[in-house]
Amino acid sequence: IESHLLDHGGYESIHSDEFDRERGIFPDVVVSFVQETQPEKWEKLETAYKGNAREAFLRDLTSALESRGTLELVRHGLRTTGTTIELAAFQPNTGLNPEVRERYKANRLGVTSQLFYSKANPQRSIDLCLSINGIPVATAELKNAKTGQTIESAKTQYMSDRDPADPLLKFKRGALVHFAVDTNAVAYTTELAGDDTHFLPFNKGHDGGGGNPPNDSGHRTAYLWEEVWEKDSWMEIIQRFIHIDEEEVRKNGVVVEESETMIFPR
Numbered sequence: 001i002e003s004h005l006l007d008h009g010g011y012e013s014i015h016s017d018e019f020d021r022e023r024g025i026f027p028d029v030v031v032s033f034v035q036e037t038q039p040e041k042w043e044k045l046e047t048a049y050k051g052n053a054r055e056a057f058l059r060d061l062t063s064a065l066e067s068r069g070t071l072e073l074v075r076h077g078l079r080t081t082g083t084t085i086e087l088a089a090f091q092p093n094t095g096l097n098p099e100v101r102e103r104y105k106a107n108r109l110g111v112t113s114q115l116f117y118s119k120a121n122p123q124r125s126i127d128l129c130l131s132i133n134g135i136p137v138a139t140a141e142l143k144n145a146k147t148g149q150t151i152e153s154a155k156t157q158y159m160s161d162r163d164p165a166d167p168l169l170k171f172k173r174g175a176l177v178h179f180a181v182d183t184n185a186v187a188y189t190t191e192l193a194g195d196d197t198h199f200l201p202f203n204k205g206h207d208g209g210g211g212n213p214p215n216d217s218g219h220r221t222a223y224l225w226e227e228v229w230e231k232d233s234w235m236e237i238i239q240r241f242i243h244i245d246e247e248e249v250r251k252n253g254v255v256v257e258e259s260e261t262m263i264f265p266r
Contacts, residue, residue: 001111001128001142001225002111002113002128004225004226005109005111005225005229006111008226008230009109009111009225009226009229009230009231010109010230010231010232011109011110011111011130011231012108012109012110012111013110013111013112013113014026014029014110014111014112014131014134015112016112016113016114016115016116016125019112019115019116019117019129021116021117021118021119021122021166021167021168022119022167023058023061023062023167024062024065024117024136024166024167024168024170024173024174025058025061025062025065025131025134025135025136026110026112026131026134026135026136027058027134028134029108029110029131029133029134030058030061030087030133030134030135031054031057031058031134033087033106033107033108033133033134034057034085034086034087036106037086037089037103037106038085038086041083041085044081044082044083045057045080045081045083045085048081049081057080057085060078060080061073061078061087064078065167065173066173069172069173069244070135070136070137070172070173070174070175070176071172071176071238071242071244071262073087073135074087074088074132074135074137074238075088075090075238075239086103087132087133087135088107088132088133088135088235088238089103089104089106089107090104090235090236090238090239091104091232091235091236091239092104104235107132107133107231107235108132108133108134109130109131109132109231109234109235110129110130110131110132110134111128111129111130111131112128112129112130112131113127113128114126114127115128115129115139115168117129117166117168117169118163118166118168119166120163120166121163124161124162126139126140126141126162126168127140127141127142128140128141128142129168129175130175130229130234132235132238136168136174136175137175137176137177137238138175138176138177138178138179138229139168139169139175139177139178139179140178140179140180140181141154141157141158141178141179141180141181142154142181142182143180143181143182144182144183145182145183145184146183149182150182150184151180151181151182151184151185151186151187153182154180154181154182154187155180155187155197155199158178158180158189158192158197159192159194159195159197160194160195162192164191164192164193164194169192171190171191171192171193171260171262172244172260172262176190176238176242176262176264177189177190177242177262177264178190178192179202179224180199181221181224182221183219183220183221184211184212184219184220184221185201185203185211185212185220185221186201186202186203186212186221186224187199187200187201187202188200188202188264190261190262190263190264191261191262200266201266202224202266204223237265241264241265242262242263242264242265243262243263244260244261244262244263245260245261245262245263246259246260247259247260247261
């Protein structure tokens, strides 16, 4: 999967050592993306923070991830010191603006295999993490029936062996979606909640039913990394098709409970 994304999907490999477990991001990648794509704005940060722009920016970013969430920041940027810092650039509606096209090409889509993500449990790792400009947007646990593990093993691992309080896995604040994958089927969830975690199928269907059709050139689930995670497709999903659904429960006209659900396209 990693090889395909590197060779055909428009990704670069980012080593697990570059991950900041406390912040839940790849800080060097985030900073370099901003410096290279928005040098004038970075200069404003340097002036405002008197040469301490990096630490101040990462502090503001971490705080905003907690309060606003990954989806909001990736789509709309980080507002700090009177300046909006873009954290991702999306495909323009037309190809008429070369400057916008260049910004889009500058996006750094990262793939990290065996990501050691937890400060509290340093030996725990997740099989695969996808990031955009250093901000994680997806994780995946990968299983193969030939080793006696299936998609159900991946689901169980997420439910029983992953702490939803870790920054990478925290709802809204961390990765947007978590995939359970084997060679035949894919499922996903947008919120890890221990035994209450709810997975939905993410399959193409086959012969009028569930699952996936045979694939003469590889695994039945290859569409996930060959089509869904391909750069243009993945960036469009992040930009247009994920949304937060807010719900209020009222009793006698008074709000007694509020909840949020992240909706991922099926």
